[in-house]
Amino acid sequence: MAxxxxxxxxxxxxxxxxxxxxxxxxxxxxxxxxxxIARAVGVQAGxxxxxxxxxxxxLYELMRAHMEDLLAAWxxxxxxxxxxxxLEAFTRxxxxxxxxxxxxxxxxxxxxxxxxxxxxxxIERLRREYETRLESxxxxxxDAGSFAIAEPRIAxxxxxxxxxxxxxxFRADGxxxxxxxxxxxxxxxxxxxxx
Amino acid sequence: MAxxxxxxxxxxxxxxxxxxxxxxxxxxxxxxxxxxIARAVGVQAGxxxxxxxxxxxxLYELMRAHMEDLLAAWxxxxxxxxxxxxLEAFTRxxxxxxxxxxxxxxxxxxxxxxxxxxxxxxIERLRREYETRLESxxxxxxDAGSFAIAEPRIAxxxxxxxxxxxxxxFRADGxxxxxxxxxxxxxxxxxxxxx
DNA sequence: GTCTATAGTAAGATAGAC
DNA sequence: GTCTATCTTACTATAGAC
Numbered sequence: 001m002a003x004x005x006x007x008x009x010x011x012x013x014x015x016x017x018x019x020x021x022x023x024x025x026x027x028x029x030x031x032x033x034x035x036x037i038a039r040a041v042g043v044q045a046g047x048x049x050x051x052x053x054x055x056x057x058x059l060y061e062l063m064r065a066h067m068e069d070l071l072a073a074w075x076x077x078x079x080x081x082x083x084x085x086x087l088e089a090f091t092r093x094x095x096x097x098x099x100x101x102x103x104x105x106x107x108x109x110x111x112x113x114x115x116x117x118x119x120x121x122x123i124e125r126l127r128r129e130y131e132t133r134l135e136s137x138x139x140x141x142x143d144a145g146s147f148a149i150a151e152p153r154i155a156x157x158x159x160x161x162x163x164x165x166x167x168x169x170f171r172a173d174g175x176x177x178x179x180x181x182x183x184x185x186x187x188x189x190x191x192x193x194x195x
Numbered sequence: 196m197a198x199x200x201x202x203x204x205x206x207x208x209x210x211x212x213x214x215x216x217x218x219x220x221x222x223x224x225x226x227x228x229x230x231x232i233a234r235a236v237g238v239q240a241g242x243x244x245x246x247x248x249x250x251x252x253x254l255y256e257l258m259r260a261h262m263e264d265l266l267a268a269w270x271x272x273x274x275x276x277x278x279x280x281x282l283e284a285f286t287r288x289x290x291x292x293x294x295x296x297x298x299x300x301x302x303x304x305x306x307x308x309x310x311x312x313x314x315x316x317x318i319e320r321l322r323r324e325y326e327t328r329l330e331s332x333x334x335x336x337x338d339a340g341s342f343a344i345a346e347p348r349i350a351x352x353x354x355x356x357x358x359x360x361x362x363x364x365f366r367a368d369g370x371x372x373x374x375x376x377x378x379x380x381x382x383x384x385x386x387x388x389x390x
Numbered sequence: 391g392t393c394t395a396t397a398g399t400a401a402g403a404t405a406g407a408c
Numbered sequence: 409g410t411c412t413a414t415c416t417t418a419c420t421a422t423a424g425a426c
Binding site for chain 2: 185
């Protein structure tokens with residue numbers, strides 16, 4: 001079925017979001033212009049406004065989609081069982097998921113400042129939800145006597161910070177593959193909460 | 196001694212750097228205009244160019260000063276002795292120093308993307324130097340059999356990421372004081388590298 | 391050292407043709 | 409749905425007076 005020339009609503013939308021995510025990750029939200037995004041997509045700047053009401057909403061939707069993907073993926077992957085098994089699953093999941101979406105992780109952390117207040121609140125709520133998933137595991141393990149953790153909430157933030165840090169140095173073509181990285185970090189995580 | 200009206204070279208320079216640091220931390224380098232910085236200082240935008248050749252150099256000098264302060268402060272504070280004692284000192288130093296300069300820490304990490312290539316290289320070298328300080332402690336402990344660490348370089352980045360994460364949640368007027376925070380993190384650090 | 395004024399450029403967003 | 413053209417605003421940086 002032939003289309004009107006230049007009509008690509010079904011593919012341009014995703015391409016706008018992909019280009020915006022890559023550019024925001026590389027240069028920062030404030031440093032990227034709508035014209036730059038349009039150039040990467042291959043359209044004129046005005047056409048972008050068929051896909052977002054404004055630049056701010058484009059950023060917010062990228063961050064919201066990422067955080068909701070993260071939560072949904074963990075809730076699908078999370079095993080039942082003892083706290084130690086659940087903590088290992090969380091550790092490996094977090095490393096795998098985050099390294100596979102480095103741009104989205106980077107933008108979702110770095111651009112919090114550039115969200116309008118109501119958008120900031122929404123993203124912070126999602127982030128807090130994710131942290132609570134880990135906190136619950138740590139609390140369960142502490143209650144069962146498997147872990148020695150004075151402050152589960154702080155420990156969850158400490159571990160997430162450590163695991164997310166993988167993104168700052170990991171390269172898929174580097175010396176260590178992802179399985180080795182997971183093993184190294186799981187060893188540190190396991191010991192850090194050990195009795 | 197009366198001054199020419201409006202002449203304040205000895206105090207305006209530091210105030211420009213203070214205002215720029217606070218504004219860059221709050222809104223991001225690209226989102227802050229020279230006019231905003233000037234307004235915070237109480238001068239007109241043109242006057243800022245008595246203190247920096249351009250906006251880029253202003254950012255670079257803030258980051259360079261921070262990284263050099265960090266290195267110098269640790270080199271003054273670092274104890275001799277066994278690896279375990281040196282690791283505890285590093286842990287407590289890193290938390291104390293970084294929480295006392297949250298804006299500079301934030302800017303020095305978040306605005307790396309906005310550095311010109313040669314400036315980026317210089318800051319990365321300083322960061323790498325600091326990471327190497329911790330890496331040396333971990334290697335010494337591993338060699339002495341005090342620590343069990345498969346990859347000292349990766350462990351050093353993991354620990355620094357964890358410790359720097361304190362800045363994302365710590366508030367001086369919060370429930371926990373800094374000594375308690377240090378104790379919680381030291382407990383996790385100590386165990387994470389334990390044999 | 392600071393001011394006012396401005397050159398030169400680029401931004402976000404919209405209007406209307408096709 | 410995309411284009412061209414444009415409105416309006418704001419930016420960095422500089423020039424020259426005081």
